[in-house]
Every structure is written in structure tokens, then in C-alpha cells.
Amino acid sequence: MRHIHSNILEFRGSHYDFGFRQGELxxxxxxxxxxxxxxxxxxxxxxxxxxxxxxxxxKFAPGIWEELIGxxxxxxxxxxxxxxxxxGYRIDAMPSGCSILTGQDFMVRNYDFHPQTxxxxxxxxxxxxxxxxxxxxxxxxxxxxxxxNEKGLAMGxxxxxRKKPGDGFVCYLIGRIILETCATIExxxxxxxxxxxxxxxxxxxxxxxxxxxxxxxxxxxxxxRVSNVCTNHFEIQQHENRNYLKDSFGRLEAIHTxxxxxxxxxxxxxxxxxxxxxxxxxxxxxxxxTIHTSLYLPKEKSVWFALGGNQxxxxxxxxxxxxxxxxxxxxxxxAIDTEIGFAHLDKQFLPKQEKGASI
Numbered sequence: 219m220r221h222i223h224s225n226i227l228e229f230r231g232s233h234y235d236f237g238f239r240q241g242e243l244x245x246x247x248x249x250x251x252x253x254x255x256x257x258x259x260x261x262x263x264x265x266x267x268x269x270x271x272x273x274x275x276x277k278f279a280p281g282i283w284e285e286l287i288g289x290x291x292x293x294x295x296x297x298x299x300x301x302x303x304x305x306g307y308r309i310d311a312m313p314s315g316c317s318i319l320t321g322q323d324f325m326v327r328n329y330d331f332h333p334q335t336x337x338x339x340x341x342x343x344x345x346x347x348x349x350x351x352x353x354x355x356x357x358x359x360x361x362x363x364x365x366x367n368e369k370g371l372a373m374g375x376x377x378x379x380r381k382k383p384g385d386g387f388v389c390y391l392i393g394r395i396i397l398e399t400c401a402t403i404e405x406x407x408x409x410x411x412x413x414x415x416x417x418x419x420x421x422x423x424x425x426x427x428x429x430x431x432x433x434x435x436x437x438x439x440x441x442x443r444v445s446n447v448c449t450n451h452f453e454i455q456q457h458e459n460r461n462y463l464k465d466s467f468g469r470l471e472a473i474h475t476x477x478x479x480x481x482x483x484x485x486x487x488x489x490x491x492x493x494x495x496x497x498x499x500x501x502x503x504x505x506x507x508t509i510h511t512s513l514y515l516p517k518e519k520s521v522w523f524a525l526g527g528n529q530x531x532x533x534x535x536x537x538x539x540x541x542x543x544x545x546x547x548x549x550x551x552x553a554i555d556t557e558i559g560f561a562h563l564d565k566q567f568l569p570k571q572e573k574g575a576s577i
Contacts, residue, residue, distance in 0.1 A: 222525055222560055223338060224355065224510075224550045228539075230344040237285035240359055241292025249337050249562045250293075253303050266298050271307045274387070278413055279395045281348045282360060289359070304359045306391030308416060315506030316376040317469045317490065317497050318422045320430040320446045324483040325422070326513040327364045327374040328490050328497060329355070332505040333554070338562035340523065340550060342539055344368075349398040353521055353536045355510060361390025362397060363510075368540055369401040370426040370516035376450050378418040379460050384437025386414030389421075392435075396423065403431045411440045418458050420448050426516045434458075447473050465499070465506065472496030483522075487513050493527035502556040509554065525552025 227243070229236050244250045275283035290300040301307070315330025337356065344351040354365020364374035373396050375389045387395070392413060400406040406423040410433045418436035434441045434452045441454040450466035451459045472495060473480065479489040490497050491511040498508045513522040513531065519540070522531035532550045539545065559566045 219553050219555050220557065220560075221551070221553050222563065223552070224340045224523075224525060225338060225562075226545060226548050226550065227339060227341045227343075227356075228545060229342070230346065232347045233281040233284040233345055233349075234288040236343055236345070237288025237290075237360075238292040239288075240285075241289045244289075244293060244359070247562070248565055252334075252561050252566055266302050266305075266308075268297060268301065271301050271305060274307055274414070278387070278409075279391075279398065281345060281398065282391070282394065284347075285360060306358060306361050306388045306394075308385055309388050315450060315465065315469075315499050315501065315508070316374070317473065318374045318376060318448045319473055319480055319486055319490070320422065320424045321480065321483065321486060322428040323517050324486060324513055324515050325372045325374065325424050325430075326483070326486045326490050326511065327422075328499070328508045329363050329510045329512070330499050330501070330506045330508045333502055333507070333509065333556055333558040333560045334564075334566055336509050336560050336562070338560060342534075342536070342545070344540065345398075350401070351540055352394070352397045353534060353539070354397070355512065355523070357390035357393075360394065361388075362394040363390060364393065364512050364514075365397050366514045366516065366519070366521060366536065367397045367401075368519070368536075370519055371397065371400055371402060371406065371423060372425070372514035372516050373397055373406070373421065373423050374512075375422070376420045376448050378420060378434075378436070378450060378452055378458060380417045382437065383416050384414060386416045386437060388416045389419045392419075392421065396421065401425075403427070403429060407431055407433060407442055410435050415440075418452075418455075420452065422448050424514075424516060465501070469497050469499070483513060483515060487511065487522060487531060491524055491527055491529060491531075498527045500555060502554075502558055507554075507556065510552075523550055525550060526554040529553075 339356040350367040366372040424430040479485040519537035521534040524531040
């Protein structure tokens with residue numbers, strides 16, 4: 219059993235200042251050291267076009283581009299390296315698991331991935347220049363794995379496949395852009411139909427209305443369906459699915475067959491976080507082990523977050539934080555049954571069979 223933690227980062231101010239502050243925290247960190255080492259061991263399987271990347275950001279997320287500039291100036295690195303490591307545009311996303319369930323007043327999500335990709339950061343950001351305030355775990359510093367914004371819009375995404383990638387944003391940056399720029403599920407759907415997609419993912423969004431939309435997005439098409447459960451396959455664009463979907467269908471069935479535990483937030487959290495219910499995954503070596511469980515309450519603007527299984531969640535009162543109250547904790551602690559290292563805790567390289575991937 220491995221004891222781990224996520225650092226909590228609170229920030230109020232401009233995107234540029236937020237980026238600069240994150241650069242200060244990254245300097246001399248294990249996370250940055252690991253990311254630098256990976257490119258010494260292999261070449262990236264994508265090309266960085268700064269002008270093209272900036273144009274895409276200026277159109278869909280100008281504030282996040284300013285954040286990248288702040289990161290670049292703080293880290294004193296070439297912009298090409300900052301965009302490569304933190305930009306999330308035309309970069310390959312690795313395969314993963316993940317399960318999501320929504321109810322009338324909640325969304326619960328298991329984030330299933332490889333420990334060596336996990337950077338252990340949980341962020342609360344209230345911009346004063348543009349965009350909505352956001353709470354949630356980060357991915358590649360600038361992205362969000364899941365989260366909720368000040369309007370009560372909650373978002374999570376699930377991997378489908380990475381074959382035939384397009385020229386566009388990757389999942390964790392699209393997730394951040396949804397939360398930063400959209401107030402409702404309708405606005406999120408409209409954005410996902412317009413923004414270019416690098417890979418194929420389902421984006422699940424809910425808001426204080428209690429309604430949910432699952433948007434199946436690939437570089438070739440975007441379709442919308444109404445449901446409250448999603449794992450790692452498309453229902454509409456079935457031709458986009460991977461051939462092997464046993465684990466995805468297994469977790470979906472585990473949720474459907476325990477319907478009595480999906481009716482309220484606490485029961486749903488236990489269904490996802492308890493290791494004996496069939497939803498929590500321990501397939502860490504296969505890039506599909508559950509690292510965190512998060513639950514969002516859009517009407518209350520409250521968040522529950524836990525690292526590892528069989529945990530009691532840390533509860534964040536996002537509504538109070540938005541009104542100026544600071545948090546009284548700096549880290550979330552948990553435990554995961556794996557000996558694999560984590561990106562923010564252990565100096566490492568990615569597994570040999572995955573060279574070419576990004577952490």
C-alpha cells in the first residue's frame with residue numbers, strides 16, 4: 219500500500235500571474251524533472267507549431283494562453299518546451315479507464331490511469347481577468363481531469379481511443395476550457411461541437427438543472443446523448459470503439475446492477491470508491507487503475523475528493539471559497555495499493571513499453 223498526497227493550490231488573480239506562480243512552484247520539482255527526463259529518453263511523436271497553437275488558444279481559451287506565457291517566463295524555458303509539456307494541443311493522450319455517474323444533484327467520477335502520470339495537484343482558481351472560477355484536480359498543470367466552475371457546471375471525461383488523431387486539443391485542456399468558458403450544459407455542448415479534437419473521448423456535463431449530457435467527441439464527429447452513466451466506449455459512434463471493451467462493459471454493468479446505490483450522493487460515492495463494488499479498478503500496470511474519486515454537488519457548489527479506495531472524502535466548500543474564505547488544509551492524503559511511482563513523488567521514467575507517451 220502506497221501513501222500519497224495531492225497538494226492544494228489556491229489562487230485569485232490574473233491568468234498570467236497564476237501561470238507565473240505555478241512556474242515558481244514547479245521549479246526544482248520532481249514533476250518538472252521527470253518531464254524533462256522523458257524527452258531526453260525519446261522524441262515526441264508530435265510537432266509543435268507555436269503560431270498555430272497560439273491561434274487555437276486565442277480563439278478558444280485566450281486566458282489559458284496568458285497562463286502559459288506566465289509559466290514560460292517563470293520557468294525561463296523556451297516557449298516550445300512549455301507548449302510541449304503543458305499546452306495540450308496536438309499532443310498524444312494515453313489510454314485510460316474512468317467511470318462517471320450523475321444523479322439529480324451530483325456527479326461522481328473515478329479517475330483511472332497510470333500512477334506515473336499523476337502529478338498530485340488540486341486547484342482552486344478564481345480569475346480576475348476573464349473566465350469562470352474552477353475547482354478540481356489538474357492534469358499537465360494547465361488541464362483539468364474533472365471539475366466544477368462557479369456556475370455549478372461539472373465536467374468529467376472518459377477515454378475511448380487514440381487512433382487516427384486529429385489536429386486539436388487533448389481531453390484535459392478541453393475539460394479546462396469547458397469549465398472556464400461555459401455556464402450550462404447547453405453551452406458545453408455547443409463548445410464541444412466547435413472545438414477541434416485530438417482524440418476520441420466522452421465528455422460528461424451536468425449543472426444545477428439536474429440534467430446530464432454525454433458528448434461523444436472524436437476528430438471526425440461529435441454526437442450528444444442523454445444518459446447518466448458512462449465508462450470507456452461510445453454508444454452512438456460505435457465504429458470508433460476499441461475491439462477490447464470487457465473492462466468498460468464490466469464497470470458499466472456493475473453500476474447498473476447496483477442501481478439502489480445510485481440514488482443519492484453518499485451511496486454513489488461509496489459505490490465508486492469502495493474496492494469491492496466492481497467500479498473501483500486496481501489495473502494500475504494497465505494504465506487503468508483508480509487514483510482518485512471525486513464527487514461534485516452543483517447546487518451546493520461542494521466537492522468531495524479522495525485518493526485511493528475505501529476512503530472518507532475530503533469535502534471542499536467551493537461556495538464559501540468563492541466568497542473569499544480560504545481553506546484550512548494544504549494537502550489531501552490517501553493510499554493506493556501499488557508500488558508504481560507517482561510523477562510528483564518519485565524520480566522516474568515511464569515504463570519501457572510506453573516510450574513516446576507523455577507524463
